[in-house]
Amino acid sequence: MDRVYAVVMAGGSGTRFWPASRQRLPKQLLPLADDPDEALLAATLRRIEPIVPVENVFIATNQRLRDETRRVVPRVPESQVLAEPAARNTAPCIAWATAAIARRDPEALVMVLPSDHYVTNEEEFRTVVRRALESAKSGTMTTIGILPTRPETGYGYIELGTDLGSGVRSVKRFVEKPSLPVAEEYLAGKHHLWNAGMFFFRAHVMQAAIAKHLPELHAGIARIDAAAKAGDEYDEVASTFPTLPAISIDHGVMEKMRDLAVVPGDFGWSDVGSWQTAWELGEKDENGNVLSEIALAIDAKRNLVRDLRDRSAKRVIALVGVNDLVVVETEDALLVIPRHRAQDVRLVVEALKAGGKAEHL
Amino acid sequence: MDRVYAVVMAGGSGTRFWPASRQRLPKQLLPLADDPDEALLAATLRRIEPIVPVENVFIATNQRLRDETRRVVPRVPESQVLAEPAARNTAPCIAWATAAIARRDPEALVMVLPSDHYVTNEEEFRTVVRRALESAKSGTMTTIGILPTRPETGYGYIELGTDLGSGVRSVKRFVEKPSLPVAEEYLAGKHHLWNAGMFFFRAHVMQAAIAKHLPELHAGIARIDAAAKAGDEYDEVASTFPTLPAISIDHGVMEKMRDLAVVPGDFGWSDVGSWQTAWELGEKDENGNVLSEIALAIDAKRNLVRDLRDRSAKRVIALVGVNDLVVVETEDALLVIPRHRAQDVRLVVEALKAGGKAEHL
Numbered sequence: 001m002d003r004v005y006a007v008v009m010a011g012g013s014g015t016r017f018w019p020a021s022r023q024r025l026p027k028q029l030l031p032l033a034d035d036p037d038e039a040l041l042a043a044t045l046r047r048i049e050p051i052v053p054v055e056n057v058f059i060a061t062n063q064r065l066r067d068e069t070r071r072v073v074p075r076v077p078e079s080q081v082l083a084e085p086a087a088r089n090t091a092p093c094i095a096w097a098t099a100a101i102a103r104r105d106p107e108a109l110v111m112v113l114p115s116d117h118y119v120t121n122e123e124e125f126r127t128v129v130r131r132a133l134e135s136a137k138s139g140t141m142t143t144i145g146i147l148p149t150r151p152e153t154g155y156g157y158i159e160l161g162t163d164l165g166s167g168v169r170s171v172k173r174f175v176e177k178p179s180l181p182v183a184e185e186y187l188a189g190k191h192h193l194w195n196a197g198m199f200f201f202r203a204h205v206m207q208a209a210i211a212k213h214l215p216e217l218h219a220g221i222a223r224i225d226a227a228a229k230a231g232d233e234y235d236e237v238a239s240t241f242p243t244l245p246a247i248s249i250d251h252g253v254m255e256k257m258r259d260l261a262v263v264p265g266d267f268g269w270s271d272v273g274s275w276q277t278a279w280e281l282g283e284k285d286e287n288g289n290v291l292s293e294i295a296l297a298i299d300a301k302r303n304l305v306r307d308l309r310d311r312s313a314k315r316v317i318a319l320v321g322v323n324d325l326v327v328v329e330t331e332d333a334l335l336v337i338p339r340h341r342a343q344d345v346r347l348v349v350e351a352l353k354a355g356g357k358a359e360h361l
Numbered sequence: 362m363d364r365v366y367a368v369v370m371a372g373g374s375g376t377r378f379w380p381a382s383r384q385r386l387p388k389q390l391l392p393l394a395d396d397p398d399e400a401l402l403a404a405t406l407r408r409i410e411p412i413v414p415v416e417n418v419f420i421a422t423n424q425r426l427r428d429e430t431r432r433v434v435p436r437v438p439e440s441q442v443l444a445e446p447a448a449r450n451t452a453p454c455i456a457w458a459t460a461a462i463a464r465r466d467p468e469a470l471v472m473v474l475p476s477d478h479y480v481t482n483e484e485e486f487r488t489v490v491r492r493a494l495e496s497a498k499s500g501t502m503t504t505i506g507i508l509p510t511r512p513e514t515g516y517g518y519i520e521l522g523t524d525l526g527s528g529v530r531s532v533k534r535f536v537e538k539p540s541l542p543v544a545e546e547y548l549a550g551k552h553h554l555w556n557a558g559m560f561f562f563r564a565h566v567m568q569a570a571i572a573k574h575l576p577e578l579h580a581g582i583a584r585i586d587a588a589a590k591a592g593d594e595y596d597e598v599a600s601t602f603p604t605l606p607a608i609s610i611d612h613g614v615m616e617k618m619r620d621l622a623v624v625p626g627d628f629g630w631s632d633v634g635s636w637q638t639a640w641e642l643g644e645k646d647e648n649g650n651v652l653s654e655i656a657l658a659i660d661a662k663r664n665l666v667r668d669l670r671d672r673s674a675k676r677v678i679a680l681v682g683v684n685d686l687v688v689v690e691t692e693d694a695l696l697v698i699p700r701h702r703a704q705d706v707r708l709v710v711e712a713l714k715a716g717g718k719a720e721h722l
Contacts, residue, residue: 019679296716298708313693316721318380318709320698325683327697332674336688336697337681347659348679355657360677 002109004133006052007097009197010041010061010069010115011084015349015361016274016342019333020308023361024064028116029072030308032272033281036292039072040272041115047122048113051129058082058100059115060093086242091252094199095210095217096241099225102203109133110206112199112249118281120268128167128265129200135168135261136200141209142261143171143200143254145193146269151183154273156195156250158262171260174250193264196271199249206253213256220244275326276342279304295319303327304339333360363470365494367413368458370558371402371422371430371476372445376710376722377635377703380694381669384722385425389477390433391669393633394642397653400433401633402476408483409474412490419443419461420476421454447603452613455560456571456578457602460586463564470494471567473560473610479642481629489528489626490561496529496622497561502570503622504532504561504615506554507630512544515634517556517611519623532621535611554625557632560610567614574617581605636687637703640665656680664688665700694721 013026021027028041035043045057054075059082061069066083070076082097094112101108111129119125128144135142145158156177161170174195178186186192201209211218220240227236245252254260270277279302282290288302289295295305300319307317307329317327326342328335337345352360374387382388389402396404406418415436420443422430427444431437443458455473462469472490480486489505496503506519517538522531535556539547547553562570572579581601588597606613615621631638640663643651649663650656656666661680668678668690678688687703689696698706713721 019677296709296712298705298712314720315693315695316380316713316718317695318697318712320696320705320708321702322686322697322699325697327695329695332676334676334678334688334690334695335681336679336683336686338683341682344659344681347681348657351657351659351679352677357677359675 002107002133002137003056003105004052004109004111005056005058005101005203006045006048007058007060007094007101007110007112008041008044008115009090009093009112010059011065011087011093012114012116015346017278018345018349019330019335019360020306020328022330025068026065026116027272029065029068032278032306033118033270034283036306040118041069041072043118044113044115045073045076047119047125048111048129051126051133052111058097060084060097062087084241085238088241088244088246090197090249091210091214091247092217092221092241092244094206094249095214095221095244096224096237098203098206098210099221100228102207103225103228106202106204106207108203109136110201110203112197114197114271116272117196118270118272120270120281122267124267125265125269128263128267131167132198132200132261132263134166135164135263136202136205139202139205140259140261141199141201141205141254141257142168142263144196144198144265145262146196147264147266148183148187148192148194151180151187152194153177153180153183155271157186157192158195160191160193160262160264164261168261168263171257171262174255193262194269195250196265196269197250199254209253209257214245214247214252216245217247217252274342275304275306275328275337275345276339278306279326279339289319292317302339363468363494363498364417364466365413365470365472366417366419366462366564367406367409368419368421368455368462368471368473369402369405369476370451370454370473371420372426372448372454373475373477376707378639379706379710380691380696380721381667381689383691386429387426387477388633390426390429393639393667394479394631395644397667401479402430402433404479405474405476406434406437408480408486409472409490412487412494413472419458421445421458423448445602446599449602449605449607451558451610452571452575452608453578453582453602453605455567455610456575456582456605457585457598459564459567459571460582461589463568464586464589467563467565467568469564470497471562471564473558475558475632477633478557479631479633481631481642483628485628486626486630489624489628492528493559493561493622493624495527496525496624497563497566500563500566501620501622502560502562502566502615502618503529503624505557505559505626506623507557508625508627509544509548509553509555512541512548513555514538514541514544516632518547518553519556521552521554521623521625525622529622529624532618532623535616554623555630556611557626557630558611560615570614570618575606575608575613577606578608578613635703636665636667636689636698636706637700639667640687640700650680653678663700 161172522533
C-alpha cells in the first residue's frame, strides 16, 4: 500500500475579505464557507482525511502565519508546519515540502492542494482525488481540472489531450488567463478545464523534475535537505530559502512536463473569491440571509452577516429593512457594502493604506 | 438681582435610539446632535450657562441613572442631582426640585427644561428664555411655545391668547396631540405653538399652585422638605416619593392656571426624536454623510454613522457603495437600518424582548 501525503499550501495573503482577512489572518485561516466555525484550511484537511491521515499532512506557510496556522489545525505535527522565511512563490515551497516527505519515503504519493478553496460535493471530490493518485502512482505527474461553469477570465485553463482511460486525460497544454471571448469559447468547446492548483505525484518524480527544469532550486533544496538530515534544517532555511528562484510550480515545472495527466473534476468547486461567494456558499435562512448566530434580521433579505469577534461578549447585530448587504465585524473594523460590489473591498484597503492606517490592514 | 435656577428633567428613558440608548444610558446622556462628544444633557447646561451658572442647576433624574448622569455633567453639585426612587411623572419631580430651591430662596426664579432637546440658534434661544424669565418675575407662570414648522401630530399644542407686550402672550388653552387635519389647521392658523415642556416661575408661585391644585402632592413634598431641613432628606424620599400622585405638570398644574403666559420661540428647536433627526442635526461631509472620526465612506452618501464604543480601541468603520443608511455601533450591538425607517428601531427592541435578550435593552 502506497503511503499518501498531502502538502497544503497555506501561505497566501489577500485583501478581498477585508476586514476579516488581514495580514496576520488571511483567508485560509477564516471560516468563510458554510460552517461559521471551520476555517477553510481546517475544512481542506477534514475533506481529505479519509485519504490522508493528519499525521501525513504538511502545511506550507510562512513565519508570520505559523502560530495562527497551528492554532487552526492543531493536529498537524509541529515539524510538518513548514514556515517560509520569505515568499518565493509555489515552486520552492513545493520543493521544500517534497524533500521533507522524500526523506521519509521517496516513493511516497504526494498531493498538493490549496488551503483556501471550497468543495460542495466532498464524496465526489475524494473520488476524483483517488483517480488522480492512481494516475500518479505510475509516475505520471497528474493534476485535477475543474469543469468550467462560466466563462471565467480570472483563472488559468488546462487544455485536454488524449484519453488515457480510467477518467484520466493527458494535458495538451496550460493556457494563461483568457479574454472573455476566448473564455466563452472554452466554456462552449468543453476541451478546457480550470487549473485549480491541485497536483499529484510521486515524491521522487517531482524531485527529478525540479532537478531537470529548475536546477538552481534543486541545489538550494539539496542544501536544506542535507541540513535537515543533520538536524539543523531551520538555520539553512533562514539563509537559503530567501535566495531560491521565485517561480510558480505551474511555470517552473508543470508547463515543461512532457507527460502530464489531468483528471476532470465536477464536485462543486469554488475558490471563495469574495464576500459574494461567501454568501453564495453560506447556509441561508428563509429570507436568503446568511447570518451569524448573534444576528437579527427584520424585514431584511439576502444579506451576509459575519461576526469574527470574540463570541464570549454577547453581542447582537440587527439589520432592519436592508437587502443584499455584506456586513462584517471584527474586533477593530466594520464593513458595510452591497454584495454586488464585494470586489470593491479593495477600495477600503487602498484608502487605509493611503491614510496610513496600517493597523487595519 | 433675582437669582435664577434651572431644573433640568433628565429621568427619561426610551427605545428610539437603540442600540445607543439603553435602560441605563438613555437619550439625554448620549451625544445625539451635532457634537459627537457632547451629550444632549451637557449641551442643555452649556446652552443656559450664560443665564444660569452650573451651581444653580438641579438635575431631576432617577436612582438608576444617577451615577452616569453625574459623569456626564460633573460640575453640577452632587446634592443637586435629585435621584427619584420611582417614576411619578413630572409634577412630583418639579415639586421636589422647587422645594429644594425654595429652601435657599423662596423668591428664586426657576426654569424647568427638558434635557434631551436640541437648539440650533442658541443666542435666540437665550433671548426667548430671558423674555420668559422677565415674564415670570411678576409672578406669572410662563412657558415657551415653539413656532410649528410642520403639521406635527406627536406633540401637544398651546393656543395663543391676548398680547401681554414684550413678546409675551397669554395662554388661551393647552391642546392635546391633534389629528393631522387639525394639526394642518394649527400650522396654517398661526395661533398654536408646540408645547416643548419649558416652564418659568418664581419658586413660591409654583409651590402655591401645587398646594392649590395638587394638595396630596403638596403634603408629601412638605414631609420631604421638613426631613431635608432636618438633614435626612433621602430616607423620607425613599418612603414618600413612591406614594406621590403620578401626574404631569401640564395636567396637574399648567392647564389649571388662570393666568399663564407663553413666549413664542423660533430658534431651530428639535426634540431629537429618532436617528433620522440625529442625521438631520449632524455635521455633514460633502456627500451628506454624518460620520464619526473612525468612519470611512467610499462612494457612499447621506449616511449616519455613530460609534459609541470605547475610542481607545482604534477601530474603523467602512461604508462602501451604500446610501441613506443609519449604522450605529455600541460595545455590544450593531444596528443597520435605512434612515427613512428609523422609527422601526422599535421592532428590534420588541424582538430582543421577545427573544429574552434583556441584556441588550
